[in-house]
Amino acid sequence: DIVQIDIREPQENIEVSANLYGQFIEYLDNSITGGIFDENSPLSDADGFRKDVLIKMEDLKTPVLRYPGGTVTKTYHWEDGIGPRSERPARRNLIWGGVEDNHFGTDEYIKYCRLIGAEPSIVVNMGTGTAEEAANWVEYCNGTGNTYYANLRRQNGSEEPYNVKLWSLGNEEAAWEDAGRLSNPEKYAEEAWYFAKMMKLTDPSIKLFSVADPFKKEWNDVVLGSLAPIADYISVHWYVGTVEGKPLSIYSQIASFDTTLTELSSYLSQYPEKVENFSKWYRFPSRQDAIKISVDEWGIWESTGGGKYNLDCRYTWRHALATASFLNVFHRQAGSVTMANWAQSVNVLGAILASDKGSIEQTVYYPLMYFRQYLGNSLMSVETSGMPVIEGGENLQALDISSTYNDKTNEVSVFVVNRSDKKVSANMNIEGVKASNAKLVQITSVNEDAKNVIGQESVVAVTEENVSLRKGIKIEPLSINIIVFKK
Numbered sequence: 001d002i003v004q005i006d007i008r009e010p011q012e013n014i015e016v017s018a019n020l021y022g023q024f025i026e027y028l029d030n031s032i033t034g035g036i037f038d039e040n041s042p043l044s045d046a047d048g049f050r051k052d053v054l055i056k057m058e059d060l061k062t063p064v065l066r067y068p069g070g071t072v073t074k075t076y077h078w079e080d081g082i083g084p085r086s087e088r089p090a091r092r093n094l095i096w097g098g099v100e101d102n103h104f105g106t107d108e109y110i111k112y113c114r115l116i117g118a119e120p121s122i123v124v125n126m127g128t129g130t131a132e133e134a135a136n137w138v139e140y141c142n143g144t145g146n147t148y149y150a151n152l153r154r155q156n157g158s159e160e161p162y163n164v165k166l167w168s169l170g171n172e173e174a175a176w177e178d179a180g181r182l183s184n185p186e187k188y189a190e191e192a193w194y195f196a197k198m199m200k201l202t203d204p205s206i207k208l209f210s211v212a213d214p215f216k217k218e219w220n221d222v223v224l225g226s227l228a229p230i231a232d233y234i235s236v237h238w239y240v241g242t243v244e245g246k247p248l249s250i251y252s253q254i255a256s257f258d259t260t261l262t263e264l265s266s267y268l269s270q271y272p273e274k275v276e277n278f279s280k281w282y283r284f285p286s287r288q289d290a291i292k293i294s295v296d297e298w299g300i301w302e303s304t305g306g307g308k309y310n311l312d313c314r315y316t317w318r319h320a321l322a323t324a325s326f327l328n329v330f331h332r333q334a335g336s337v338t339m340a341n342w343a344q345s346v347n348v349l350g351a352i353l354a355s356d357k358g359s360i361e362q363t364v365y366y367p368l369m370y371f372r373q374y375l376g377n378s379l380m381s382v383e384t385s386g387m388p389v390i391e392g393g394e395n396l397q398a399l400d401i402s403s404t405y406n407d408k409t410n411e412v413s414v415f416v417v418n419r420s421d422k423k424v425s426a427n428m429n430i431e432g433v434k435a436s437n438a439k440l441v442q443i444t445s446v447n448e449d450a451k452n453v454i455g456q457e458s459v460v461a462v463t464e465e466n467v468s469l470r471k472g473i474k475i476e477p478l479s480i481n482i483i484v485f486k487k
């Protein structure tokens with residue numbers, strides 16, 4: 001049996017944003033302190049950044065780094081994290097436990113973003129914080145005048161403004177379970193509008209993210225009923241985990257996310273592409289582009305993860321295959337999803353694991369890194385026929401595929417995940433493309449349950465070879481593949 005894969009120029013051009021490869025860090029256990037930052041480690045530089053972790057973060061080519069949470073934002077006060085480190089107040093982390101010494105704050109975060117080449121993306125405190133506090137944070141980061149907060153930034157070492165453009169109006173505010181107080185949509189909409197006004201008056205050029213809930217239409221109706229004129233993004237979170245005894249269930253949850261994104265995208269189409277006739281009384285502009293979806297947090301959160309909240313996940317090779325499938329969903333949904341952040345970067349649900357002895361890439365790191373490397377800037381359409389389904393997988397197709405085109409290098413990349421334990425032969429037909437020679441990057445592991453462990457050799461193997469597309473290609477069992485050729 002041979003699978004036929006047809007790659008075509010799409011009828012309309014759909015841009016694929018590199019921001020689909022964002023990352024996320026939070027004041028949660030050893031995600032920041034003990035993860036990317038450790039002043040007491042011999043593995044750290046003079047700023048306290050772990051050098052070994054930094055290299056791994058750089059290799060991910062993360063275009064955007066979201067901070068400081070997460071649920072913790074509901075109690076985080078940014079002014080605790082500026083000025084001389086020895087004078088910063090230590091506070092209990094009421095959300096996740098432990099004590100936060102605040103030695104990694106806004107200036108350290110921006111420095112870290114600059115080091116890894118990522119754009120900062122900040123979430124403000126709408127739980128115990130005020131709109132004024134949020135606006136002051138904008139002024140601290142972006143103010144150019146002779147003002148108190150801009151001068152405070154200068155005093156703390158940065159003459160130049162940080163120019164932070166991405167600001168989220170809270171985090172998961174629709175959830176009543178944690179310290180939030182805005183889980184009523186009318187309440188959130190009213191507060192968020194007020195926060196937005198104060199922040200936009202401080203810097204009219206910032207982009208705002210409003211909290212959405214894919215399962216609560218009423219929430220979205222009320223919130224966007226108010227915020228649609230100024231919300232550039234809606235923020236959605238999605239974690240998957242395995243249903244006990246059903247290892248393939250992880251893929252069905254990714255498929256249902258795909259459906260949810262399609263529904264959300266069609267829901268958003270009722271809002272105008274750009275807002276005209278915005279009230280003349282507001283001294284800031286209205287939204288000028290269609291509202292986009294930002295999957296601000298996504299990842300794999302197993303109930304067997306370990307630690308108090310199962311956040312201590314040790315990812316298997318199956319998790320890496322699932323991560324690659326997730327990324328394919330983002331590529332295919334790129335018309336409406338323009339940002340997504342893997343949650344989280346280090347230790348806590350981390351793509352990278354760091355201990356005081358060293359750090360490693362977990363299995364899930366590999367698709368994040370390699371897909372990013374070969375990501376193009378527009379979407380190609382993919383059609384298949386003769387696709388085998390996986391036994392016991394509720395109609396789960398063996399191969400999951402997406403494709404992009406890069407107009408700078410003139411290269412097409414085809415991202416193929418083989419989730420079955422059988423080899424699949426495929427013929428690739430590329431309409432309008434003369435190429436017959438391609439590069440095949442193949443990422444495999446020893447078995448589906450293999451994990452990377454600190455101090456041991458990696459269980460992941462990456463090979464690159466030249467292949468002739470005319471002869472058809474063989475897709476190895478349980479493998480992640482990127483097929484790249486010139487158009």
Ligand code: AHR
Nearest residue numbers: 069070071072171172343
């Ligand atoms: O990433 C861990 C937590 O998951 C975040 O704090 C929260 O936003 C989400 O529920």
